[in-house]
Amino acid sequence: MRKVYLMTPGPTPVPDRVRRVESQEIIHHRTKEHSAIFGRVSENLRPIFKTENPVLTFTSSGTGAMEGAVANMLSAGDKALVPIAGKFSERWAEICKAYGVKVIPVEVEWGNIAEPPVVKEYLDKDPDIKALLVPLCETSTGTIFPIQEYGEIVREKAGTILVVDAISGLGACDIRNDEWGVDICVSGSQKGLMLPPGLAFASVSNKAWEFAEQSNLPKYYFDWKKARKSWEKADTPYTPAVSLILALDESLKMLNEEGIDKVLARHSMLADATRTAAGALELELLSKYPANSVTAIRVPDGIDGIELKNTLDKKYGVKVAGGQAHLKGKIFRIAHLGYMDKFDVITAISAVELTLKNLGYPVELGNGVRAMEEMFLK
Numbered sequence: 355m356r357k358v359y360l361m362t363p364g365p366t367p368v369p370d371r372v373r374r375v376e377s378q379e380i381i382h383h384r385t386k387e388h389s390a391i392f393g394r395v396s397e398n399l400r401p402i403f404k405t406e407n408p409v410l411t412f413t414s415s416g417t418g419a420m421e422g423a424v425a426n427m428l429s430a431g432d433k434a435l436v437p438i439a440g441k442f443s444e445r446w447a448e449i450c451k452a453y454g455v456k457v458i459p460v461e462v463e464w465g466n467i468a469e470p471p472v473v474k475e476y477l478d479k480d481p482d483i484k485a486l487l488v489p490l491c492e493t494s495t496g497t498i499f500p501i502q503e504y505g506e507i508v509r510e511k512a513g514t515i516l517v518v519d520a521i522s523g524l525g526a527c528d529i530r531n532d533e534w535g536v537d538i539c540v541s542g543s544q545k546g547l548m549l550p551p552g553l554a555f556a557s558v559s560n561k562a563w564e565f566a567e568q569s570n571l572p573k574y575y576f577d578w579k580k581a582r583k584s585w586e587k588a589d590t591p592y593t594p595a596v597s598l599i600l601a602l603d604e605s606l607k608m609l610n611e612e613g614i615d616k617v618l619a620r621h622s623m624l625a626d627a628t629r630t631a632a633g634a635l636e637l638e639l640l641s642k643y644p645a646n647s648v649t650a651i652r653v654p655d656g657i658d659g660i661e662l663k664n665t666l667d668k669k670y671g672v673k674v675a676g677g678q679a680h681l682k683g684k685i686f687r688i689a690h691l692g693y694m695d696k697f698d699v700i701t702a703i704s705a706v707e708l709t710l711k712n713l714g715y716p717v718e719l720g721n722g723v724r725a726m727e728e729m730f731l732k
C-alpha cells in the first residue's frame with residue numbers, strides 16, 4: 355500500500371464532500387437547474403474575492419484568465435509594468451509579448467518583491483503605462499506581494515489599472531479587491547479553492563471595464579465582454595466544465611461556512627508553523643516576504659535537492675514542489691494551501707526530518723515537529 359500526501363502548491367487536495375458532488379450525473383448547461391447553480395457560485399465567489407464587482411468564471415486553467423486580462427484590457431503597443439520576480443510574474447511578461455504589448459520589466463531578485471516606491475517612480479515617470487501586472491503570491495519563490503500599497507499608487511492614475519494574479523494566493527493570503535483598489539484579480543480552481551484544475555476566475559472593476567472598451571487586441575474564447583453578457587443571465591457563452599461548477603458550488607459552501615477570514619487565519623497559522631519548524635531545523639527560507647500559501651525552503655549545503663524531493667516522494671509519499679528555473683535543486687516548496695490543517699504540515703515536516711536523516715544530514719529528529727506542536731498548543 356502506498357499513501358500519498360499532496361503538499362504541492364497546485365493541484366491541492368480535494369475534500370471528499372467536493373469530490374462526491376463532482377461525480378454527480380452531468381446536467382445540461384442551458385437549463386434552469388444549471389443557471390441556478392451558476393448564479394449562486396457567481397454570488398458566493400464575491401466574499402472570497404472581497405468584491406462587489408462581477409467575478410467571471412471560465413473553463414480553463416488559471417493562465418487562461420491571465421491571458422484574458424491582457425487581451426481584454428490592453429491594445430497593441432500599450433505599455434505594461436511587470437516586476438520579474440519568479441516564474442509566474444515572468445508569465446505576465448510572456449503573455450504581453452505574445453500580444454504585442456510592450457513590457458517594462460522591473461528586475462527583482464527571486465524571493466524579493468518590487469518595492470512600492472520603485473513601482474511608483476516608474477508610473478510617475480511614464481503616464482503611458484496602462485497596467486501594472488503582479489502576482490499576489492509568487493508561487494515559485496513563496497513570496498507575498500504588497501498589493502494594498504500598489505493599489506494606493508495605481509488608484510491615483512486614471513490611465514493605469516492594477517491586475518493581480520491571485521491563482522495561488524486566493525483563499526490563503528488576504529486580498530481585499532475593492533478596498534485595496536485592485537482592478538482585475540484572476541485565480542484558478544486547483545489551489546486555495548480546493549477543486550481539481552479546470553476553472554479560472556476574474557473579478558473586474560468598473561475602471562477595468564472602461565479599459566475593455568478601448569482594447570483592440572484579438573480575442574474570441576476569452577472575450578470578457580461576451581462572458582459578462584452571459585454572466586448577467588447566470589450563463590456562460592460556451593459549455594462550461596459542468597462537473598467543476600457543481601464542485602465549485604460545494605467548495606464555496608465549505609469556504610463560506612468557515613468564513614473567509616477564518617480560512618485566511620488557518621492558512622496564516624499553518625504557514626507560521628511551517629516557517630517556525632524550518633527555523634527549528636536550522637533550514638533557511640528563500641523569501642524575504644514569505645507567503646501563507648507555500649513555504650520555499652533552501653536545500654541545505656551538501657544535500658542534493660533533487661534527491662531530497664525524490665526521497666520525500668518515493669520513501670514517504672509526501673509530494674512537495676522543487677525549485678523552478680535557476681532554483682531547480684536549490685529549494686523545495688511545501689504548500690499549506692486549500693484543504694489543509696495542522697496534521698498536514700506536521701506530516702510534511704516529519705517527512706522532511708526523516709528524509710534529511712536518510713540523506714546523512716545532521717538533523718535532530720523531532721525538532722521541527724516539536725516546534726510546531728508547541729505553537730499549536732498556544
Ligand SMILES: *Cc1c(COP(=O)(O)O)cnc(C)c1O
Pocket residue numbers: 363364415416417418442489491492493519520521522523542551
Ligand atoms: C499555479 C499558478 C499559475 C498557473 O496556473 P495554471 O492553472 O497552471 O494555468 C499562475 N500563477 C500563479 C501565481 C500560480 O501559482
